[in-house]
Every structure is written in C-alpha cells, then in structure tokens.
Amino acid sequence: MQATDRTRLRTQAVRRVSIVTTASSDTPTKKILMMGGTRFIGVYLARLLVKAGHEVTLFTRGKTPVTQKIASETDQEYAEYSSKVKHIQGDRQDFDGMKSKIASAGFEIVYDINGREAVEVEPIIDAIPSLKQYIYCSSAGVYLKSDLLPHFEVDATDPKSRHKGKLDTEALLQSKGVPWTSIRPVYIYGPLNYNPVEEWFFHRLKAGRPIPIPNSGLQITQLGHVKDLADAFVRVLDNPTAFGQVYNISGAKYVTFAGIARACAKAGGFPTPELVHYNPKDFDFGKKKSFPLRDQHFFTSIEKAKNDLGWSPKYGLVDGLTDSYNLDFGLGTFRKAADFSTDDMILEKLGIKVAVPA
Amino acid sequence: MALSLQFPVSTPRQASLEISKLTPGCLASSFSLRSPSTSSLHSLGTSSGIATAVKKSSRRWRAAKTVAMAAAANEVSNRKVLIVNTNSGGHAVIGFWLAKDLVAAGHEVTVMTVGEESSDKMKKPPFSRFSELRDLGVSTVWGDPKDVGAAVGGKSFHAVLDNNGKDLDAVKPVVDWAKSQGVEQFLFISSAGIYKTSDEPPHVEGDPVKVDAGHVGVEDYISKSAFKFWSSFRPQYMTGSGNNKDCEEWFFDRIVRDKPVPIPSPGIQVTNIAHVSDLSSMITLAIGKPSASNATIFNAVSDHAVTFDGLVRLCARAAAKEAKIVHYDAKALGIDARKAFPFRNMHFYAEPRAAKEKLGWTSSTNLSEALKERYEEYIKIGRDKKDIKFEIDDTILSKVG
Numbered sequence: 001m002q003a004t005d006r007t008r009l010r011t012q013a014v015r016r017v018s019i020v021t022t023a024s025s026d027t028p029t030k031k032i033l034m035m036g037g038t039r040f041i042g043v044y045l046a047r048l049l050v051k052a053g054h055e056v057t058l059f060t061r062g063k064t065p066v067t068q069k070i071a072s073e074t075d076q077e078y079a080e081y082s083s084k085v086k087h088i089q090g091d092r093q094d095f096d097g098m099k100s101k102i103a104s105a106g107f108e109i110v111y112d113i114n115g116r117e118a119v120e121v122e123p124i125i126d127a128i129p130s131l132k133q134y135i136y137c138s139s140a141g142v143y144l145k146s147d148l149l150p151h152f153e154v155d156a157t158d159p160k161s162r163h164k165g166k167l168d169t170e171a172l173l174q175s176k177g178v179p180w181t182s183i184r185p186v187y188i189y190g191p192l193n194y195n196p197v198e199e200w201f202f203h204r205l206k207a208g209r210p211i212p213i214p215n216s217g218l219q220i221t222q223l224g225h226v227k228d229l230a231d232a233f234v235r236v237l238d239n240p241t242a243f244g245q246v247y248n249i250s251g252a253k254y255v256t257f258a259g260i261a262r263a264c265a266k267a268g269g270f271p272t273p274e275l276v277h278y279n280p281k282d283f284d285f286g287k288k289k290s291f292p293l294r295d296q297h298f299f300t301s302i303e304k305a306k307n308d309l310g311w312s313p314k315y316g317l318v319d320g321l322t323d324s325y326n327l328d329f330g331l332g333t334f335r336k337a338a339d340f341s342t343d344d345m346i347l348e349k350l351g352i353k354v355a356v357p358a
Numbered sequence: 359m360a361l362s363l364q365f366p367v368s369t370p371r372q373a374s375l376e377i378s379k380l381t382p383g384c385l386a387s388s389f390s391l392r393s394p395s396t397s398s399l400h401s402l403g404t405s406s407g408i409a410t411a412v413k414k415s416s417r418r419w420r421a422a423k424t425v426a427m428a429a430a431a432n433e434v435s436n437r438k439v440l441i442v443n444t445n446s447g448g449h450a451v452i453g454f455w456l457a458k459d460l461v462a463a464g465h466e467v468t469v470m471t472v473g474e475e476s477s478d479k480m481k482k483p484p485f486s487r488f489s490e491l492r493d494l495g496v497s498t499v500w501g502d503p504k505d506v507g508a509a510v511g512g513k514s515f516h517a518v519l520d521n522n523g524k525d526l527d528a529v530k531p532v533v534d535w536a537k538s539q540g541v542e543q544f545l546f547i548s549s550a551g552i553y554k555t556s557d558e559p560p561h562v563e564g565d566p567v568k569v570d571a572g573h574v575g576v577e578d579y580i581s582k583s584a585f586k587f588w589s590s591f592r593p594q595y596m597t598g599s600g601n602n603k604d605c606e607e608w609f610f611d612r613i614v615r616d617k618p619v620p621i622p623s624p625g626i627q628v629t630n631i632a633h634v635s636d637l638s639s640m641i642t643l644a645i646g647k648p649s650a651s652n653a654t655i656f657n658a659v660s661d662h663a664v665t666f667d668g669l670v671r672l673c674a675r676a677a678a679k680e681a682k683i684v685h686y687d688a689k690a691l692g693i694d695a696r697k698a699f700p701f702r703n704m705h706f707y708a709e710p711r712a713a714k715e716k717l718g719w720t721s722s723t724n725l726s727e728a729l730k731e732r733y734e735e736y737i738k739i740g741r742d743k744k745d746i747k748f749e750i751d752d753t754i755l756s757k758v759g
Contacts, residue, residue: 147668148725149628216624218705220559256705259557297626297665303714317558 030132030238032056033107035092035124036114037085038064040192041137044230045111047073050084052234054109057086059102071191071327092120099127108132109237118168125176133243134173134180135236138166140248140300142184149220150254150301153184153246170246179243181236183229186250186300187293189320190226191327194335197223198321200292201264202329203338209354210274212346214295217258217277222299224250225315225323235309242308248300251320252313257293260317267321268330278346290342431718432646437465437516437543439645442503442532444522445473445485449547449593450602453521454484454491455638461494463642468497470509472522475500484600504531507539517543517587517645524549525572526579533576533583543587543648544580545641548573550592550630550657550708559628560663561708563592563655577655587648591641591658594708595701597728598634599735605631606732607741608700609673612751613681614742620754622695622703623685625667629701630708632660633723640710643717650716657708660723666701676729684758691757698750 032049036042037058049056058066067082069075090101092115107128115121115136125131141163143151157167173180189197204211232249236242255263258275265273280290305311315323328334347354439460443453457467469491473479480486488498501509503522518536523529529546536544552571553561567574577590597605612619637658644651664672667683674681688695688703695703713719736742 147671148662148664150663216626218624218626220628220705253558253562254560255558262557297628301661303711 030054030109031105031107032109032111033088033102033105033124033128034058034111034113036060036112038066038068039114040190040194041188041226041229041233042111042113043070043192044190044227045113045233046085047081048230048234049111049237050081055086056084057088057105057107059088059090059092059098061091062087062089071331092124095120095123099123103127106130109135111135111137111233113137115169117165118172121169121172122176125173125178131178133238134176134178135233136169136173136180136182137233138170138182138184138246139163140184140186140250140298142167142170143300145296149297150222150299151248152301153248153304174244179240181239181242181244182246183233183236184246184248184300185224185229186222186248186298187224188226188229189223190324193226193324193328196292196334196336198264198267198324199329199334199336201261202268202325203334204340204343205265205268205270205273206329207338207340209340209343210276210347210352211261212276212278212290212343213257213261214278214280214291217256217261217275219257219293219295220254220297220299221257221260221293222250222254223260223317223320224313225320227323228311228313228315228320231314232305232309232311235311239309245304245308247305247309248302249305249311250300250302250313251315251317252302253317254299255317257291260293263317263321264325266318268325276347276350276352278350282349283342283345285342285345288339288342290346432463433649434516434646435464437645438514439465439467440506440510440513440515440518441467441469442506442518442520442522443469443471445471445477445479446482446602448596448601448603448605449521451484451596451598451600451634452547452593452637452641453519454487454600455598455634456519456521456641457491457496458494459635459638459642460645461496463646465645466495467491468499468510468513468515470499470501470506472503473500482602484602487600503528506532506535514539515541517541517545517648519545519547519641520576521547523576526575529576530579533580537583537585542585543589543645543652544583544585545588545644546576546580546590547658548577548590548592548655550594550659550706551702552592553708555704559705559707561657563657563712581653587652589644589651589653590655591637591644592655592708593637593658594630594632594706596632596634596637597725597732599731601634604700606669606673606729607736609670609681610677610733610736610741611746612748613670613674613677613679614736615746616679617748617751618682618684618755619670620684620686620698620751620758621666621670622688622699625683625685626665627701627703628663628665628705628707629669630659630663630706631669631723631725632658632721633725633728636660636710636721636723639722640713640717640719643713643719647717654712654716656712656717657710658713659708659710660725661710661714661721662723662725663707664725666699672726672729673733675726676733684755686754686758691754693750693754693757698754 032054034042034046037046038060046056066087069078088101090098092098108130110124142157142161144156144158170182187197229249261273261275441453444450453469457469460467491498499509518541520529520532550561552567552573554566554568580588595605640658670681670683
C-alpha cells in the first residue's frame with residue numbers, strides 16, 4: 001500500500017474515532033436557553049457549549065455581569081466566548097414576563113441550572129413549543145437518609161428534605177411529556193465555588209488555625225469537580241439514552257471529613273492540619289454554620305452515568321482541590337470572608353489556645 | 359429462535375439490559391436450583407410481563423439471576439474446575455456456594471477440602487452439608503495442598519481455585535502443581551484486608567496494598583506463573599447459609615436475648631457484608647469468561663456499605679425486635695476491639711467495580727432479606743436457646759456505666 005494511502009486511512013480512522021467520542025460534536029447546532037450561567041456551574045458549561053458550536057443564551061437578572069474572564073482562559077478564549085454567548089435579562093420568578101421573553105426564540109434545549117421549585121419550571125416548558133429536552137440541575141440532597149450506601153438513582157427520596165423543590169421539579173418534568181434529564185450532584189467544588197466548601201478549609205489552613213471537625217470526622221461524603229459536572233451536562237445533551245433519566249454526578253471516590261481537611265492542605269501546600277473534634281450538640285451557634293457539610297454520611301454511586309454516558313470524572317480529589325486553589329483561593333480570591341467566630345467558641349470550650357502568627 | 363428469559367427484574371430498563379446480554383443458543387435447556395425449598399427453573403420459556411415481574415423470594419431471585427448471568431455471553435462452557443477449599447473460617451462457605459453455581463452453569467466440579475474427611479471440623483457447616491454437593495454430581499475429596507495430585511487422583515482440570523491459603527507457603531504448592539498439570543486458569547481467594555487504609559473510600563482495584571501481606575505475595579506469584587488466565591478475588595465479610603464463622607449471629611445472640619449491643623464508637627464505621635452468592639456468581643462468571651477476567655483483581659464484595667449501627671438496626675428488624683446500642687471507646691476503656699467485635703474497628707469498605715466493568719456482573723445482595731433468612735435459620739437450629747456467656751460485653755457495659 002502506498003504511504004499516502006496509509007496516511008489517508010489512518011486519518012480517516014482518527015476522524016471517525018473523534019466523531020464518536022463526544023456527543024456534542026456530531027450533534028447539529030442547538031439553540032440553548034440556560035437559566036443562570038453567570039455564577040458557577042453555568043460559567044463552565046456555557047463555555048463548553050459555545051465552544052462546541054451551539055447558540056447559547058443565558059437568562060439572568062443581570063445582577064452579575066453576563067460574562068467575566070476566568071483565571072483559566074486566555075484573553076482570546078474569553079473574547080470568543082463573550083462575543084458569542086447571548087443574554088436575556090429577566091426575573092424567572094416573574095412567570096409571565098419570563099415567558100414572553102423566551103417564547104419566540106425557537107429554543108430547543110433548556111439547561112436549568114438554578115431552578116428550585118416546580119412552579120418555576122412549568123412556565124418555561126409551556127412557553128417553548130419547540131422544546132426538545134429539559135436538562136435540570138437537581139441535587140443528591142433529595143435522597144432519603146439510609147443505613148445502606150452509596151445512594152443509587154433508584155433509591156428512595158425524601159419528600160421532607162430541604163431539596164423537596166428539586167424532587168417536585170423532577171416529578172413535574174416526568175409529567176409534562178417533554179424529554180428531560182436530571183442531574184444530581186453531591187458537593188460541587190472548583191474555582192469560583194460560591195458555596196464555601198473548600199474555601200472554608202483554605203481560610204483556616206491559611207490562617208494556620210486548627211480545623212474544627214464535628215464528632216469523629218469519619219463521616220463520609222463526596223466532592224465532585226465543577227468541570228467534571230459540566231462535562232456530564234454536555235454529554236446528556238440531545239442524548240436519547242438520557243431521556244427520562246436521573247444521574248448522580250460526583251467524584252470517583254468518596255472522602256471522610258478528616259480526609260477533606262488533609263486533602264485541602266495538600267492542595268494548597270499547607271502542612272498537615274491539626275484537627276479538633278467537637279460535639280455540635282454541646283454548642284448553640286445560633287444561625288451560624290460551624291461546618292460547611294451536613295453531619296452524616298452522604299455519597300452516591302456514579303456508575304449509571306459512567307455506563308450510560310461514557311462519562312467519568314477527570315479530577316481526583318487532591319488534583320481537583322489543587323486546581324481550585326491555583327485558580328481561585330490561591331490567587332487571593334474567595335466568596336465569603338473568613339469568619340472564625342464559631343471556631344473560637346469551640347476552641348474556648350475545649351480549652352485550646354490558637355497561636356496567632358506574628 | 360427468538361428467546362426471551364423469564365426471570366425477575368426490578369426495572370424495565372434493567373430487563374432490557376439483561377435481555378440484550380443473551381444470545382440464542384448459549385443457554386442450556388434446563389437448570390435445577392440448589393435449595394430444595396425453592397422452585398426449579400426447568401426450562402427457559404417466553405415471558406410477557408418482564409417489566410412487571412418482581413421477585414418474591416430472594417433465594418429464587420438470586421438463583422435465577424446467577425443462572426442467567428452465568429449463561430449470558432460465556433466464552434467457554436463445560437469446564438473441569440477444582441476448588442481447593444479451606445476447612446474452617448469465614449471463607450469456607452465460598453467453595454460450597456461456588457460448587458453449586460458452577461454446576462448450575464454446566465461445569466464439572468471437584469472440591470478438595472484441606473485435611474481429613476474424618477476430622478471434627480467436618481461436622482460443622484458447610485462441610486456437614488457436602489451431601490448436597492454430591493447430589494449435584496460434585497466430587498468431594500480430602501487432601502493436602504502440598505500433594506493435590508494425590509487427592510484428585512490424576513484428574514485434569516481447566517481451572518483451579520485456591521480458597522485456602524493466606525500466604526505463599528500454603529498456596530505455592532497448589533500453584534506449582536497446577537502449572538505442572540497444564541491448568542489453563544488459576545484463581546485465588548485473597549482478601550480485601552490487604553488494602554492500605556485511606557482517607558478516600560472505597561477500596562477499589564488498583565489501590566495500594568500492604569506489600570508485606572501474605573495474600574499480596576501470593577497474587578504476585580500467581581501473576582508471574584504464566585498461566586493462560588489468572589484472577590484474584592478480594593472478599594470482605596459474608597453472610598449466607600452454611601457459613602462456618604459467625605457474622606450476623608453475633609448481633610442476633612444479643613438482640614434475641616434483649617441484651618444491649620456494644621458497638622465501638624462512633625458506630626458510623628462502614629463495612630461491606632455480601633451474601634456469599636455475590637461471590638459465587640462473580641467467580642462463576644470469571645470461569646465462564648476467562649479472557650475477560652484474565653490478569654484481573656476483583657473485589658469480591660457487595661455494592662453497598664453498611665454502618666455498624668445500621669447493621670444492628672437491620673438485624674433487629676430481621677428479628678422483629680428492638681435493639682439497644684451502647685457505644686464505647688475501645689481504646690479509652692482498654693478493650694481489645696478485635697476480641698470484642700466481629701468486624702475491623704474502622705472504615706473497611708471495598709466496591710466491586712472491576713467485576714461490574716469487566717464481567718458485566720451485578721450484585722444481588724439484599725442485606726435486609728439476607729438477614730431475615732439468616733434469622734429464620736438461627737431460630738430453626740435453636741441458637742436463640744443456647745446458653746451464651748457475654749463476658750467481654752459485661753466488662754464493656756460495666757465500664758461504660
């Protein structure tokens with residue numbers, strides 16, 4: 001066989017493989033409406049979708065700038081993204097107003113990143129006759145607490161949970177007849193996280209303070225990197241396997257509370273932290289949270305997403321926390337200022353003095 | 359011929375996944391199930407309502423699924439398999455269930471138990487029930503791992519499973535004999551206890567192990583012995599009829615006598631209790647799919663973790679009784695937790711990811727159901743009436759106050 005023939009065949013083979021790997025690159029361009037998209041998950045997801053060639057419109061109140069350059073992108077990448085992504089300004093709680101703004105754009109896909117209650121979702125579906133898929137960001141918080149873990153998608157959900165609205169929304173989606181997919185993340189982390197998960201630990205590590213851990217620190221939970229989550233959201237796009245399905249999306253491994261503290265220390269290049277264990281029942285913290293995570297085992301199996309979507313998390317815990325540190329906290333940025341008031345209550349009661357660095 | 363399989367599934371999606379794994383002609387026309395108290399699956403006929411059929415008895419469900427799984431997409435059939443089985447301890451029951459599953463999957467089985475048939479150890483389960491194996495056509499022999507050939511009388515085998523040794527001293531003779539006999543596939547029951555402790559559960563295949571552990575040396579030796587196929591299985595704890603070592607019985611002993619259940623603090627430590635049929639179905643699949651299972655380590659466990667406190671609750675529910683949990687700090691009270699409690703006092707949780715990914719295996723352990731069955735058996739043999747001394751419990755409870 002001639003060398004040129006061999007090269008041609010190899011190139012064709014490579015092209016065939018690359019077409020097969022990502023759903024979005026062999027799907028025709030979609031008109032996508034994203035509810036949210038300016039704070040955390042949507043920041044990464046919208047970029048992936050625009051890069052894949054889709055027409056993306058963010059629906060937000062406009063309180064946060066529609067686009068902002070993020071630490072991990074070049075000026076050119078940001079220019080490309082910000083010139084392509086569209087925006088509709090509005091309040092999703094104003095159902096009639098919202099409907100009139102989104103009705104005639106011919107949207108085919110909705111990514112609902114910030115929906116909380118079913119009543120917020122129904123008007124969107126009703127307003128868009130061309131809707132081909134509703135993709136919803138739910139929460140693993142809907143699972144009923146269990147002695148047997150991890151939570152699988154088929155497990156019982158808790159109608160009394162704080163995330164009841166997410167459950168109601170999933171039920172609504174099921175009832176409306178439009179193809180839908182629901183994603184249930186556990187704890188999300190990564191640069192720009194507005195929920196003080198890793199940030200809470202980084203503040204204490206930076207201050208050289210001991211880290212107060214409720215009870216034994218053996219509680220097992222699961223952190224998932226926001227970029228892995230965004231990848232999963234892309235893979236369900238226009239994917240018939242995902243129609244009518246819920247997926248747990250989080251990290252490949254679980255982690256203990258004590259383990260998170262140690263992983264954050266590794267990520268930021270801090271020495272192994274001193275952990276201080278306390279019984280939350282011995283304190284009255286008022287409205288303040290003394291620890292960012294719920295005091296129980298809380299983790300899910302992600303095997304359904306792996307099997308159905310060919311997705312798997314790219315970030316291990318320490319790698320992912322390092323990414324978050326390098327692109328956010330380590331650059332001096334964070335969402336919530338350090339508040340050690342509950343820490344001080346705990347340390348005082350336990351008779352532990354904090355050595356304040358000079 | 360169009361073939362659809364009647365067996366219980368829990369969801370329509372699961373049903374379609376199971377069906378898609380079957381190919382016409384790969385299924386034998388009749389199977390008989392192991393336990394006399396379950397119905398036999400004489401022929402695989404057509405089924406309507408697959409999506410709606412749901413198991414009533416977990417035994418029937420497990421058996422049917424085992425059979426279906428063993429038959430689905432096998433690479434080989436009618437293998438001659440030798441199980442070298444320990445004569446005591448938690449792993450003894452594996453060989454008993456595995457022999458039955460292998461027969462159901464169409465293989466020819468010999469079980470060589472270490473030691474002598476006349477030994478007192480043979481009066482305990484599962485050995486006391488070996489007539490059940492012989493009724494199925496399993497050959498049961500006794501012998502010394504240092505001279506397997508003498509015990510099996512010159513028989514040849516495609517596959518040999520060592521379910522006996524914990525170190526190279528015990529297993530090397532078996533490995534070397536198998537190699538000399540041209541055995542194609544060597545399988546080993548190792549232990550999930552060899553994983554190094556970690557902040558990030560679960561233990562998954564490939565995670566670092568304690569290099570000095572005996573089982574590690576064995577796995578290493580097997581992998582380098584140039585068998586055509588080899589696999590290693592790392593179990594945790596098992597429950598199931600015929601078990602040789604107490605597992606859930608420790609909990610029943612206390613619950614049925616209305617005694618408090620002392621649990622090492624904080625009680626949220628997680629462990630993995632599999633029904634032994636999860637292991638036997640996994641190994642059967644590995645024997646039926648030697649290429650798929652080759653050069654692979656498998657965590658031989660269920661796919662759920664249970665906490666210590668949770669296990670007490672499940673056992674109490676199985677016994678239809680209330681249980682009182684008393685937490686104690688073993689270290690502070692100077693209690694040796696290894697003597698006081700049947701499981702490792704720490705998170706000890708592995709997941710069976712390799713089996714799912716490489717063999718298409720699924721777990722069928724339903725711990726609630728399994729414990730109910732075990733409780734029925736516990737009562738049936740009159741163990742609730744047995745006079746048991748709770749010396750360590752009493753020490754703990756007096757110290758806790």
